[in-house]
Amino acid sequence: MKITDLLNKSGIELSNGIKSKEEAINKLVNLMDSTGNLKDKESYKKAVLERESLSTTGIGDGIAIPHAKTTAVKNAGLSAMVVKDGVDYDSLDGQPAKLFFMIAAPEEKGDVHLEVLARLSTILMDEKFRERLINVKDKNEFLKLIDDKENEKLNEENSKEQKSGYRVLAVTACPTGIAHTFMAAESLENKGKDMGVSIKVETNGSGGAKNVLTREEIENAECIIVAADKKVDMARFEGKRVIQTKVANGIHKAEALINEALSGNAPVYHHSGKGEEIQESNEKESIGRQIYKHLMNGVSHMLPFVIGGGILIALAFLFDDYSIDPANFGMNTPFAAFLKTVGGTAFGFMLPVLAGYIAMSIGDRPALAVGFVGGMLANEGGSGFLGALLAGFIAGYLVVGLKKLFSTLPDSLEGLKPVLLYPFFGILIIGALIVFVINPPVAALNNGITNTLNGMGESSKILLGAVLGGMMAIDMGGPINKAAYVFGTASLANGQFEFMAAVMIGGMVPPLAIALCTTFFKNRFTKRERQSGLTNYIMGLSFITEGAIPFAAADPLRVIPACVVGSAVAGALSMAFGCALRAPHGGIFVLPVITNPLGYFGALVIGSLVGMIVLGLLKKKVD
Structure with missing residues (x-):
């Protein structure tokens, strides 16, 4: 709010014969009343006099700013007066007051009077500006002088803030990079705005890093918040105060994170590349949490290969002619063969990429090649997904061990470690472990699981x-x-496509159930929730389960059980209808490539309606 938003011509007096402080206050109160901002003039005047009894509002340099915050005020406002000859106002410097501004603030509208008082005090420090106000002859000119000076001050502040950069920086990242990443960024940005804290957020989403933090911004920032469930580039934060936490905290605890960032108590980060111990976070991470982060780093890098390759393979079956050669279905026509070959090639990277990036999350870049080779050997040796998981973790900790082992070597050999010693010994050892130790028992276990799943009865x-x-x-x-x-x-990867169908439909139901409930049970939701519910139609159909998170966070005891029931019904019906899905993502847009698409769509509708009804029964009416 600007000063000129609160001041108009009817509240300004430029020439009069005021002789005392009492007369000055009476005149200013009358001017304020003429603006229509007061409910009760006498009560307001009483509040002004009570404020004066605490200490004079004659701040010196010929300025007086009497003010009051009271229920007698209808709307926040200002009145102004110029007395060229001056008035004895008991000012702090003992000099007469010539320039008067009176502030009226309603009790229920916060501290607007303090905000305006601070800005008035600031711009009135300019002696030349004061003299121009005192000698002005026209009310319009009086208002223009104030407006120009205030705009000049605001521009200076904006320029100063832009030059100094952001107080707080943040990085958000989740394994899939679809929803949590951007929800956390929005939450931090909005809370920063509310708190008056300049903040910039880099998002590490599925499309790559956006709004990337610059070196200058990092140098000038007080603290960096890293809200991530996968590894992000941390070397750039060397020597800065860094808070590392879960991406969910970026969504639900934004204010607490920003307050902590400004407190000066966040730990200083030291990257392992500097030869110092990594200060991961001021939160003590459990072993389970660390394993989850490493696993999700592998999964997030694996997903583009699985999704892209899986959809292409599914399309190959859609465009092929089964009757030509049932045994060669998916490769019978040239176009289908092309799709299946390209999709199969992309899909083939799934396990090496999974293992490689799990390893890299643990042992940094030198572990990437070791993990890739371990994952490929697990893939070719029949140990499949489980073997690749083990290969990734073994490769990562193997390289960590090699780093410690070779740390005693002379500094002159430092350059040989990442290009010779780590890859040679790492690949040799992981190869032996996977081929002779991991593959035999895990392949046998895999076959047992596959046979068990294939042999399952309908129920x-x-x-x-x-x-x-x-x-x-x-x-x-x-x-x-x-x-x-x-x-x-x-x-x-094991050729059991019906389970992926149940998984995807289970993830589609929560946002859809909530969207339907906000549509058909409107009295259970606020207007804002109903508006947000509309976007959940799109998110649910697109298989973005995270759309349900704001509703679940606001009312978990009702929303989560309803969504679980709806998703379980949909998953069971998908399996009962014999639906199978070769693509691990895509939502409603891959419906044509699903086995029994009508049954699948029916299962989705029924599950969503069940979730809607349960949620509608559990939720209470909103006033």
């Missing part, structure tokens, strides 16, 4: 479908959701 499969669907709705993008999704993608 068992339906039950598993319900479990997988329900898991997708429990934490909506969290560890349980990701565990179900990883199981689905692993099943794809």
Whole structure:
């Protein structure tokens, strides 16, 4: 709010014969009353006099700013007066007051009077500006002088802020890079605005890093918040105060994170490349949390290969002619063969990429090649997804061990470590471990699991479908959701496509159930929630479960059970209808490539309606 928003011509007096402080206050109160901002003139005047009894509002240099915050004020406002000869106002410097501004603030509108008082005091420090106001002859000119001076001051402040950069920087990242990443960024930015804290947020989403932090911004920032569930580039933050936390905290605890960032108590980050111990976070991470982060780093890099390759393979079956050669279905026509070859090539990178980036998350860049080779050997040796997981973790910790082992070598050999010693010994050792130790038992276990799943009766499969669907709705993008999704993608590699169908439909139901509920049970939601519910139609159909998170966070005891029930029903029906999905993503847009698409769509509709009804029954009416 600007000064000129509160001051108009009817509240200004430029020439009069005021002789005393009492007369000055009476005149200013009358001017204020003429602006229509007062409910009760006498009560307001009483509040002004009470404020004067505490200490004079004659601040010196010929300025007086009497003010009051009271229920007698209808709207915040200003009145102004010029007395060229001056008035004895008991000013702090003992000099007469010539320039008067009176502030009226309503009780319920916060501290607007303090905000305006501070800005008035600032611009009135300019002696030449004061003299021009005192000698002005026209009310319009009086207002223009104030407006020009205030704009000049605001421009100076904006220029200063832009030059100094941002007080707080942040990086957000989640494994899939679709929803949590951007929700956390929006939450931090909005809370920073509310708190008056300049903040810039870099997002590490599925499309790469956006709004990337510059070196100058990092140098000037007081603290960096890293809200991520996967590894991000940390070397650039060497020597800065850094808070590392979960991406979910970026969504739900933005204010607490910003306050901590400004407190000066965040730990100083030292990157391992500097030969110092890594200060990961002021939060003590459990072993389970660390394993989850490493796993999600692998999964996030693996997903583009799985999704792109999986959809191309599914399209190959859609465009092929089964009757030509049933045994060669998917490769019978040239176009189908092209799609399946390209998709199969992309899909083939799934396990090496998974293992490689798990390893890199643990042992940094030198572990990438070791993990890739371990993942490929696991893939070729029949140990599949489980073997690649083990290969990634083994490769990562193997390289960490090699770093410690070779740390005693002379500094002159430092350059040989990443290009010779780590890859040679790392690949040799991981090769031996995977081929002779991991592959035999894990391949046998894999075959046992595959045979068990294939041999499941109809009722068992339906039950598993319900479990997988329900898991997708429990934490909506969290560890349980990701565990179900990883199981689905692993099943794809083993040729069991019906499980992926149950997983995806389970993830689609929560946003859809909420969207339907906001449409048909409107009295259970606020106007803002109903507006947000509309976007959940799109998010649900696109298989973005995270759209349900704001509703689940606001009312978890009602929203989560309703979503779990709906997702479990949808997952069970998908399995009962014999639906199968070769693509691990895509939502409604890959419906044509799903086995029994009508049954799948029916399962989605029924599950969403069940979730809607349960949520509508559980939620209470909103006033």
